[in-house]
Amino acid sequence: MRLITHNMLACNIKGVKSGFPLKIEAESVEVKEADFNPEFLKRMIPKLEWKAFIDAAVGLNVSGLPAEVTPEIMEDEEFLKKFHHALLELHVEEGALICPETGRRFPVSKGIPNMLLNEDEC
Amino acid sequence: MWYLCYFLHRHLDFRREEAQALADTAGCGDLIEWKLPHGGSPDSPFWYINVPNEDFAKKLVASSILIKGLYEVWGEGDTFEEMLAEVQNYPIDKKQPYYSESITFKLVMEGFGTKLNSVMQKDLLKKLACIPFEGKVDLKNPQHLFRLLYTENPIKNDDMPTIVPPRWYFGREVCTGDRSCVPHYELPRRSYIGPTSMDAELSLLMCNMAGVRKGSLVYDPFVGTGSILVAAAHFGAVTWGADIDIRIIRDGRTREGKHRNVWSNFKQYGLMEPVGLLRYDAHRPPLRPGLEELFDVILCAPPYGVRAGGRKSGGRKAEKGIPNKPIPDDMRATHIPSTAPYGLTECLYDLIQFAATFLVVGGRIALWMPCASDVYTDGDVPTHPALKLIANSEQVLGRRWSRRLITLEKHRPFDRASPLEIPTVECPALLLALENPDAETEDGASPTVRDAVMPAEKRPKRERKGDGGSANNQETRRLPMYRNKNC
Numbered sequence: 001m002r003l004i005t006h007n008m009l010a011c012n013i014k015g016v017k018s019g020f021p022l023k024i025e026a027e028s029v030e031v032k033e034a035d036f037n038p039e040f041l042k043r044m045i046p047k048l049e050w051k052a053f054i055d056a057a058v059g060l061n062v063s064g065l066p067a068e069v070t071p072e073i074m075e076d077e078e079f080l081k082k083f084h085h086a087l088l089e090l091h092v093e094e095g096a097l098i099c100p101e102t103g104r105r106f107p108v109s110k111g112i113p114n115m116l117l118n119e120d121e122c
Numbered sequence: 123m124w125y126l127c128y129f130l131h132r133h134l135d136f137r138r139e140e141a142q143a144l145a146d147t148a149g150c151g152d153l154i155e156w157k158l159p160h161g162g163s164p165d166s167p168f169w170y171i172n173v174p175n176e177d178f179a180k181k182l183v184a185s186s187i188l189i190k191g192l193y194e195v196w197g198e199g200d201t202f203e204e205m206l207a208e209v210q211n212y213p214i215d216k217k218q219p220y221y222s223e224s225i226t227f228k229l230v231m232e233g234f235g236t237k238l239n240s241v242m243q244k245d246l247l248k249k250l251a252c253i254p255f256e257g258k259v260d261l262k263n264p265q266h267l268f269r270l271l272y273t274e275n276p277i278k279n280d281d282m283p284t285i286v287p288p289r290w291y292f293g294r295e296v297c298t299g300d301r302s303c304v305p306h307y308e309l310p311r312r313s314y315i316g317p318t319s320m321d322a323e324l325s326l327l328m329c330n331m332a333g334v335r336k337g338s339l340v341y342d343p344f345v346g347t348g349s350i351l352v353a354a355a356h357f358g359a360v361t362w363g364a365d366i367d368i369r370i371i372r373d374g375r376t377r378e379g380k381h382r383n384v385w386s387n388f389k390q391y392g393l394m395e396p397v398g399l400l401r402y403d404a405h406r407p408p409l410r411p412g413l414e415e416l417f418d419v420i421l422c423a424p425p426y427g428v429r430a431g432g433r434k435s436g437g438r439k440a441e442k443g444i445p446n447k448p449i450p451d452d453m454r455a456t457h458i459p460s461t462a463p464y465g466l467t468e469c470l471y472d473l474i475q476f477a478a479t480f481l482v483v484g485g486r487i488a489l490w491m492p493c494a495s496d497v498y499t500d501g502d503v504p505t506h507p508a509l510k511l512i513a514n515s516e517q518v519l520g521r522r523w524s525r526r527l528i529t530l531e532k533h534r535p536f537d538r539a540s541p542l543e544i545p546t547v548e549c550p551a552l553l554l555a556l557e558n559p560d561a562e563t564e565d566g567a568s569p570t571v572r573d574a575v576m577p578a579e580k581r582p583k584r585e586r587k588g589d590g591g592s593a594n595n596q597e598t599r600r601l602p603m604y605r606n607k608n609c
Contacts, residue, residue: 001398001399001400002397002398004360004397004398005362005397005398005400008398008409008410008413008416009400009408009409009410010408010409010410010411011408012406012407012408012409019408019410020410020411021410032395034394034397035358035394037336037337039337040337040339040360043337044339047415047416049410088360088397105455109372110372110383110385111385111399112368112371112372112399112400112401113400113401114368114400114401115400115401115402115408116366116368116401116402116403116435116459117403117406117435117436117459118449118454118457118459119435119436119437119439119446119449119459119460120446120447120448120449122406122435122436122446
């Protein structure tokens with residue numbers, strides 16, 4: 001699971017009001033190279049919850065991303081490369097995603113988060 | 123400029139639809155026009171297309187699976203002599219640049235549904251020598267290629283009207299499609315497949331229909347073995363897949379000592395892996411509230427209960443209104459959630475609503491729907507106020523059953539506040555037919571759906587070369603007998 005995916009996920013147990021963002025408990029993280037596509041990156045920026053994204057990146061030891069992305073920063077190659085690395089190249093292989101409200105653990109194994117709810121959570 | 127659009131004689135219901143979708147992606151969708159082939163049958167492969175200019179033509183055809191090539195026709199006729207006469211009369215200023223000494227060229231003869239013996243071919247090539255090419259012949263890598271296309275005997279489908287009367291075309295090849303990806307990704311050579319894996323050719327076609335291009339964010343909510351996303355990744359998409367069955371995506375299987383799952387397929391071809399591969403219920407995707415307009419493309423083959431029934435979370439008790447017992451805390455970590463059946467109507471409803479919400483404006487969804495030919499009506503196709511129908515192409519599977527690739531485009535933002543912004547899914551006759559897929563039809567045939575829809579693993583290997591257009595491989599529609607099931 002890459003951080004681009006994590007940024008879209010939330011805990012949707014019945015009744016949960018603030019299930020986003022999920023806390024990442026990373027047991028093993030791999031770096032997997034991805035094609036650098038600035039146009040894609042720029043289009044993704046408005047779709048992300050930016051604060052949740054940089055917090056998650058910091059949690060995986062990637063710091064230095066700006067707190068806010070201005071039009072000038074969007075054109076900066078250095079920023080784009082760092083953004084690309086954090087968004088698409090860090091792959092959580094084993095670990096868990098934890099609901100901030102209920103503490104429910106969604107395990108991540110072989111890179112696949114298991115978000116299926118139990119019968120009493122629906 | 124009008125060109126001869128020489129189609130593959132396959133998946134007839136998809137051909138112009140694919141070309142139109144590629145034109146939309148190339149930015150000239152509103153500008154293309156079609157003219158019926160000579161003889162008037164839409165099943166003929168010799169259509170005419172009007173494209174603004176040669177650059178658009180090349181862009182349009184570059185990723186096409188079903189277009190063999192676009193040709194600037196110098197002459198055509200019912201006989202070779204008639205065609206040659208037209209070539210002589212074709213405006214000299216259009217021909218002159220290709221007569222020059224400095225160009226290299228090659229002449230190829232290609233029959234449709236027929237083939238002349240080599241003696242006759244040599245004879246005709248001699249007759250073509252009257253065209254004053256002065257450049258050098260290069261058989262390996264010519265700058266310009268000229269194709270003499272011909273059909274000799276009338277091509278018929280049993281008792282049906284002639285689809286291609288005898289005709290000769292002499293044309294300059296402007297651009298060709300690229301089918302080399304079809305054998306490259308064929309399923310028998312894939313690292314990890316399953317009974318529901320989507321055929322490589324059709325997966326690539328789905329991508330073209332939905333406008334997948336480099337950098338598209340593509341989602342498959344029923345990802346299974348990842349076959350559709352492999353095709354999307356081939357076109358440079360960033361992919362995301364989900365499935366309720368964790369065994370099929372994560373656990374996979376071990377074959378010849380090697381463990382294989384969805385990730386293996388992307389590794390096999392050196393394609394970018396999905397950025398998200400998740401287990402969840404497509405009926406209740408765990409996406410953050412307020413998220414909308416995320417995906418450029420949604421591609422899927424929803425489960426409709428023929429080889430793999432759909433499932434959703436909540437367990438069977440929830441279906442019956444019986445409250446579920448809470449799971450004891452010490453058993454939570456290892457509890458395996460039970461699932462409930464997920465019927466086709468509900469599945470399509472959720473899928474269309476999801477598309478209307480989560481596609482970007484201008485984004486497309488391409489989905490397969492089952493279709494029983496004796497009960498199908500266009501009203502079976504789901505609709506939504508925010509989505510417009512782009513194409514509806516039928517792939518015949520057997521006498522009674524086929525499936526349709528439905529392509530919808532989000533033409534305006536989704537209006538969350540309006541109670542009218544909901545899908546319409548009404549296909550009662552289809553649902554009845556699905557409950558009894560093996561039932562006899564009116565004309566007394568009783569094929570089983572299992573016969574008609576063979577698991578991908580069991581299908582024989584096909585087409586090593588990139589070209590599936592030979593007469594042997596023809597696939598035609600609506601014959602009063604079984605067709606080639608290997609399609």
